[in-house]
Amino acid sequence: MTIRRFPAALALAAVLLVSVAAVAGAGPDHPRSRPHSVIGESVRGRPIEVRRVGDPRAPLKVLVVGSIHGDETQGHRVVRRLRGRYGERIRGADFWTITTVNPDGVAAGERRNAHGVDLNRNFSHGFDPTLSGGYNSGPHPFSEPESRAVKRLTKRVRFDLAVWYHQPWGETLVPCDSSSRYARRYARVSRLKPSRECDVYAPGSAISWQRHRFGTVAFVVELPGGRLHGGEVRRHARATVAVARMLK
Numbered sequence: 001m002t003i004r005r006f007p008a009a010l011a012l013a014a015v016l017l018v019s020v021a022a023v024a025g026a027g028p029d030h031p032r033s034r035p036h037s038v039i040g041e042s043v044r045g046r047p048i049e050v051r052r053v054g055d056p057r058a059p060l061k062v063l064v065v066g067s068i069h070g071d072e073t074q075g076h077r078v079v080r081r082l083r084g085r086y087g088e089r090i091r092g093a094d095f096w097t098i099t100t101v102n103p104d105g106v107a108a109g110e111r112r113n114a115h116g117v118d119l120n121r122n123f124s125h126g127f128d129p130t131l132s133g134g135y136n137s138g139p140h141p142f143s144e145p146e147s148r149a150v151k152r153l154t155k156r157v158r159f160d161l162a163v164w165y166h167q168p169w170g171e172t173l174v175p176c177d178s179s180s181r182y183a184r185r186y187a188r189v190s191r192l193k194p195s196r197e198c199d200v201y202a203p204g205s206a207i208s209w210q211r212h213r214f215g216t217v218a219f220v221v222e223l224p225g226g227r228l229h230g231g232e233v234r235r236h237a238r239a240t241v242a243v244a245r246m247l248k
């Protein structure tokens with residue numbers, strides 16, 4: 001058995017790329033044994049890591065981000081679930097999983113990054129420079145190393161589907177465009193009630209940039225506050241795979 005190689009066209013050669021040795025004890029084809037790549041660094045120099053599960057040769061590209069706000073970390077457990085044995089069974093889709101794009105915020109238990117910027121207001125689509133406080137958008141679009149790392153990865157991989165986890169609303173946010181049926185499917189499988197996202201004011205968000213710039217089916221899952229139980233984590237992992245299947 002050999003470790004699957006990434007297709008050359010998708011290699012992140014031009015991006016800061018560091019392969020890390022396999023995790024001891026896992027078999028060579030186990031997702032946990034696959035190398036992860038560092039796609040960038042936070043303000044404080046913490047690595048932002050991506051790990052692929054599923055079928056790296058599949059044309060269907062899926063991004064799953066456990067958190068962008070550092071105090072909303074339950075999505076990390078969904079990412080862990082996808083990277084575990086469950087992820088081994090994913091067929092026909094290439095999942096790129098990121099635990100957090102805001103490692104400084106997670107370390108500090110804080111929504112924003114170490115510059116005090118809300119990374120989910122720092123993307124260019126609909127960027128609003130007047131936002132401050134918890135929604136501080138930063139001095140200009142992509143002013144932060146973390147949002148630039150997402151930008152580089154997205155431009156290279158051109159994801160078909162992107163699921164971003166937040167807390168604590170306890171809702172699957174259904175976009176008002178053609179991707180609504182995918183979010184509704186997610187809501188059904190995860191049993192996290194759907195709510196229309198059209199009215200949510202989120203200028204400069206990651207999903208709006210991915211949708212408008214690349215046509216990605218991108219939506220937010222607002223997990224409930226507090227700690228999810230194991231059954232919920234499993235349902236959310238299953239829901240991402242169910243939505244990916246719709247796109248095949």
Ligand SMILES: [Zn+2]
Nearest residue numbers: 069072166167
């Ligand atoms: Zn959030």
